[in-house]
Every structure is written in structure tokens, then in C-alpha cells.
Amino acid sequence: MANWIRFSRADGAVGFGTLSEDGRRVTPFDRSPFESAEPAGHEFDVEDITLLAPCQPGKIVALWNNFYALSKKLDKAPPTHPLFLIKPARSVIGTHEAIRRPISYSGKIAYEGELGIVIGRRCSSVSVEEAEAAIFGYTCVNDVTAGELLQEDPNFPQWCRAKGFDTFGCLGPTIATATGFDWRAARVITTLDGVERQNYPLDDMIFTPAEQVSLISHDMTLEPGDVIACGTSLGIGSIKDGAEVSVSIEGIGTLVNRLL
Amino acid sequence: MANWIRFSRADGAVGFGTLSEDGRRVTPFDRSPFESAEPAGHEFDVEDITLLAPCQPGKIVALWNNFYALSKKLDKAPPTHPLFLIKPARSVIGTHEAIRRPISYSGKIAYEGELGIVIGRRCSSVSVEEAEAAIFGYTCVNDVTAGELLQEDPNFPQWCRAKGFDTFGCLGPTIATATGFDWRAARVITTLDGVERQNYPLDDMIFTPAEQVSLISHDMTLEPGDVIACGTSLGIGSIKDGAEVSVSIEGIGTLVNRLL
Known part of the structure; x- marks a missing residue:
């Protein structure tokens, strides 16, 4: 690795x-x-x-409801296909860069610690086996969310808006190459001002990384450097202005970002 | 112009x-x-x-529910902020390129004729006046949609998936520069195999182009070549395999795409 x-x-x-x-x-x-x-x-x-940021994705495909524990807590059936939104390229920042509160939004901002899959080669409609080979490696993601915008309009959940702000796609600090990184043995640990808030096992994922890449590659072409954020599990919460969030995955490192 | x-x-x-x-x-x-x-x-x-395609957007920001006539027909209140999803760069095709049916989807595919705003300069959190100056011009959009995916999962409307497939973002044939193009006087006319299906006035828009650019620029940085698809109005419908859709706006031209 x-x-x-x-x-x-x-x-x-x-x-x-x-x-x-x-x-x-x-x-x-x-x-x-x-x-x-x-x-x-x-x-x-x-x-x-x-x-x-360890790569410059043209898009981040970000999943919702991809962990059994969260699915059970939310009392939502596990999905039959990855449920996702797209975070734009400009949302990306690296470790120690600041998450910026949007000037137009004074509501709650949530952290979501996640595993990120980094695509290594262009793939379209690939099998699970081909998808496995298309995964370059893995990084940590903080999928930052302006939570109160999600349901602001009763007719249209605003996933892309709530999660698409500049600086809301924290990636890093490294990409651990797929060879030698055993995601099944890894956990995502998120701290808020040093206090542990998330600590969940990646083997609780509903769609494995290769399944995600395969299924999503049937929806759109994935390009080298694109990132799939695998979704979060239990323990998400709000970040107070000035607070620091860290997302750690053993073998990848610790992604640290402060909300300013 | x-x-x-x-x-x-x-x-x-x-x-x-x-x-x-x-x-x-x-x-x-x-x-x-x-x-x-x-x-x-x-x-x-x-x-x-x-x-x-007349430009290569890094993203298409595509609006839902942005015309009073459609809002009334759907019996949904006009939104207080543009409601949008993101179509990825790889969804873009130009006139006379084929819309490709996804190999994983056998359901209905809908056309949506729309006006597209083409961004001319990077803008972030700009006023309506600054937004007006950031609009390079206008193009025709066919915002193609795999309609049956939208509500496939009861807990998560799949806007990005249903509208994000490769070839589902038809743009063209030209960009009419903003100077001299009077969108308030223009209509969007969509035909299916030569039969008119949509013919609606752009002055029925809920958010004007400059308002859209200003408001969305508070949600994410817009880059030169990015496109905002202004949403559609009455008359959308399904495209049979092999059928040809044209979207015409006077001053821009006619965008023609066949579903294969």
C-alpha cells in the first residue's frame, strides 16, 4: 500500500x-x-x-442510507440501488482548509464522516469485478451539510444545495491505494473538538465499494479522480462556528477541518 | 447579438x-x-x-418548478429559492448526437425543452446586477429524464440519477449572446417526431435568469461555461426509442436529438 x-x-x-x-x-x-x-x-x-485535497474530482457522488445501522435507526428500508446526489468540483477542500459558512445561511451545519472511493480509471457500465480494478484507492470524507435546507421546500428535498456549497466536500489527507487497504477491517472515527462522535465499522456498508462503483457506473461515466462518498452511519451532528472536525480512518490518516 | x-x-x-x-x-x-x-x-x-455542444460545462444546474403555469398544474407553491439538481459534465451532448438509452433502464424517458443560461465569468455570491453581467448567453436544453427512477425509492427522490445519465444533457445548437437576446420575448417550442408538444413563453419564469444566477451563486461558485437549465413548463412527455426531439428558441436555433 x-x-x-x-x-x-x-x-x-x-x-x-x-x-x-x-x-x-x-x-x-x-x-x-x-x-x-x-x-x-x-x-x-x-x-x-x-x-x-489528494485529488480533484470532477464530481463527488455522495450516498445516502448506505449503512445498516443508520438505515435501522432511521427506520428506512435498505435501498436496492445506491441513493446519491452530486457535490460539485468546487465543493472540494483538503485537510486543514476551512469549511466556510455560506453567507446566505445561518442554520445548522452538520459533519458526516465517511469513506471515499477514489476512481482510478474511466468506467462506464462495468461489472463488480471490473469496478474493483477501477478503484485506485480510498480517502476520508467529511460530507458537510447545511441541514436546514434539506427540507426547506416541502416539495423538493434540496440534497445538492444543502451539500454542494464551496468547501463542503472535505477530502484527505491521503489516498491509500486499494492494494493493501482492507476497508472491511477499517472504522470511521469522527471527532468534534477532540470528542469522539462517530466510530463505526465499514463492514456494515449496504453496498460495498466495488458494488457502488459498478452500479453507479451504469448511471454515469466515472472518471479518474472522481470520488464516491460511501455515506455515513450513526453519530452525525452539528458543528458550531469555530469548531474543528476530524475524520480518521486507519491506513489513510486524519482529515481535519474547522468551520469558519 | x-x-x-x-x-x-x-x-x-x-x-x-x-x-x-x-x-x-x-x-x-x-x-x-x-x-x-x-x-x-x-x-x-x-x-x-x-x-x-456549444460549451463544456463542469456542471449543469437544472431547475425544477420554475414556471408559474407548471407550478399551478402540479398544484405546488412557487418556490422561494431555485430548486435544483446537478447533471454531471458527462451528460452533455450537442445537436444531432444520440440520446442513449441506459443499458440498465427499460422505463420511460422524458424530454423537457428548456432555456439554458451559459455563464461567462466565475461568480460567487453575486448580486442580481452582477449576475446579469456574468451571463454570457443562452442556449437550448433538452433535460432528458429517466422518469421512472425518480420515485423508485420511497425515501429519496433520485433527481441526480434520473437526469444524470451520459447523453441526458442536450445543449445547443448555438449560444446566443445575452446582448441582443430578449428572453422575455422568446418561447420554447419542443417537437416530438415533428409534432409540437411544448410551446411556452419564457416570461412565465418564476426566477428570472439573473435572479437564478445570483441565488445559485450563493449556493456554489459558477464557472465560465457552466449551464443553468431554467426548468421546463407544460407539455413534457415520453420519447419512444428511435423518436426525435427538437427544442427551438428563436434567436438560438433548433437542438435536435434522437433517442437510440
Whole structure:
């Protein structure tokens, strides 16, 4: 398993690289891991760079109701196909970037810690086996939500609006490559100002990552760098202005974002 | 007013240009109209090119319930904010490209003739006046919908899925620049195999184009080339496999797509 990062350097240059096992050193690569990237240039300290979102998805496909525990709590039947909305490219931020409260919204803003699937190759209408091979790796997601907008109009649940604001798609800090990352053994742990709020096992997922990729690829072409946010489980809640949310998955790292 | 097109030539090269008033001649430009494009090269016949979608939106923001006549017919209150979903970039096709039936879906597929707003400059949280200036122009939209998926799950209306399939975002044939195009005087006329099915006035819109751009720019940053599909009005219906849909707006032209 490797951990891929995207970063900016002091001179503003943006690059891709892999982290050493202790997380302290960066091996730079000549292009994104979705192309045929080769190591290029000297290793350097992770202290010398700023981490960015590890990829630049053209879209985030974000699932609702994809965990048995949450489905049971909500008293909603498990779906027969992934239920999703789309978060636009501009919603994406990386670790330690600020979640910005929309100037037009003074209501509650919720965190949702999730696993993110990072697509490695273009896929359309692929089988579960082909989907498995199309998964480049996994990242942490905070699927931020302006909760009070969801049901603001009684005739139309506003999923894309409530979850689509700029900075509401937190991704990072790394992409753990699929080879060697055992999502079935992993948990999503979300803290709010250091207090644990979510701690749920990924093997409670209704649609596995490969099933999600296969089924969604029948709905739309998925592109390298696109992210599927696998949905959240129990324990979501509101973020007070100024509070810090962290989403951790062992093997990927900890994604940290403050609401400003 | 100018009519901008995007096209491919016989050698596969893709370019931008403007159409002569009679629609027969093309003046090529050196880049997209969202940059500082200059005429470049010799005029040529429109017969010598293939029209493509006139822009390549990163996202289409597609409205629901934005016409008083439809709102009244559906017996739904006019919304207080644009109600929208997002259609991904890969849904876009141009005139005379085929709408492809998803291999996973055998149900009804609906046409929805609409006005499309083409964004000319990046905008975020802009006023109505600033929004007016950010509108580059207007195009025709066929907001194709796999209608039976919308309510397939009783707990989650699947707007993004039903409208997000590849080829379900038909745009074109031109972009009429905002200067000189009077949307208040225009009508959307949709035909199915030559029979008129929709013919509605754009001045029945609930949110005007500039209001839409302003309000939606408070929800997410809009980028040059992004399209807002203004929603449809009365007369939507199903497209039989093999049938041809045309969406016409005077001053823009006729967008023609067949369902295959």
C-alpha cells in the first residue's frame, strides 16, 4: 500500500507524491497517480509542503442510507440501488482548509464522516469485478451539510444545495491505494473538538465499494479522480462556528477541518 | 447579438466560432468565448463542420418548478429559492448526437425543452446586477429524464440519477449572446417526431435568469461555461426509442436529438 498526497510548495507549485511509512518524507512524482506517474526529483520533508485535497474530482457522488445501522435507526428500508446526489468540483477542500459558512445561511451545519472511493480509471457500465480494478484507492470524507435546507421546500428535498456549497466536500489527507487497504477491517472515527462522535465499522456498508462503483457506473461515466462518498452511519451532528472536525480512518490518516 | 458554436472539423480539430446571420458561414476564433477570443483563420461553410455542444460545462444546474403555469398544474407553491439538481459534465451532448438509452433502464424517458443560461465569468455570491453581467448567453436544453427512477425509492427522490445519465444533457445548437437576446420575448417550442408538444413563453419564469444566477451563486461558485437549465413548463412527455426531439428558441436555433 502507498499513501498518495497532493501538495503545494512554498513557491506555489502543485505536485503529487507518496508519503513514507512514518508520514514524514515525501517522494515527489511527475504527474497524478491516475496517469503513469514516475518518481521525479528529490525527497523532502512533509513539513516543507502544504497538503491539498489528494485529488480533484470532477464530481463527488455522495450516498445516502448506505449503512445498516443508520438505515435501522432511521427506520428506512435498505435501498436496492445506491441513493446519491452530486457535490460539485468546487465543493472540494483538503485537510486543514476551512469549511466556510455560506453567507446566505445561518442554520445548522452538520459533519458526516465517511469513506471515499477514489476512481482510478474511466468506467462506464462495468461489472463488480471490473469496478474493483477501477478503484485506485480510498480517502476520508467529511460530507458537510447545511441541514436546514434539506427540507426547506416541502416539495423538493434540496440534497445538492444543502451539500454542494464551496468547501463542503472535505477530502484527505491521503489516498491509500486499494492494494493493501482492507476497508472491511477499517472504522470511521469522527471527532468534534477532540470528542469522539462517530466510530463505526465499514463492514456494515449496504453496498460495498466495488458494488457502488459498478452500479453507479451504469448511471454515469466515472472518471479518474472522481470520488464516491460511501455515506455515513450513526453519530452525525452539528458543528458550531469555530469548531474543528476530524475524520480518521486507519491506513489513510486524519482529515481535519474547522468551520469558519 | 452573435451566435457562438463549438465544432469539430474533418481532421478532428475542435474549435469555436460564430455563425453568420444566415447561419451558413462560420468565423473561427482562436479560443472559447469565455476567454478573450479573437477571430483566427479563414471563414468556412457550416457544411464543412460537425456541431458540438456549444460549451463544456463542469456542471449543469437544472431547475425544477420554475414556471408559474407548471407550478399551478402540479398544484405546488412557487418556490422561494431555485430548486435544483446537478447533471454531471458527462451528460452533455450537442445537436444531432444520440440520446442513449441506459443499458440498465427499460422505463420511460422524458424530454423537457428548456432555456439554458451559459455563464461567462466565475461568480460567487453575486448580486442580481452582477449576475446579469456574468451571463454570457443562452442556449437550448433538452433535460432528458429517466422518469421512472425518480420515485423508485420511497425515501429519496433520485433527481441526480434520473437526469444524470451520459447523453441526458442536450445543449445547443448555438449560444446566443445575452446582448441582443430578449428572453422575455422568446418561447420554447419542443417537437416530438415533428409534432409540437411544448410551446411556452419564457416570461412565465418564476426566477428570472439573473435572479437564478445570483441565488445559485450563493449556493456554489459558477464557472465560465457552466449551464443553468431554467426548468421546463407544460407539455413534457415520453420519447419512444428511435423518436426525435427538437427544442427551438428563436434567436438560438433548433437542438435536435434522437433517442437510440
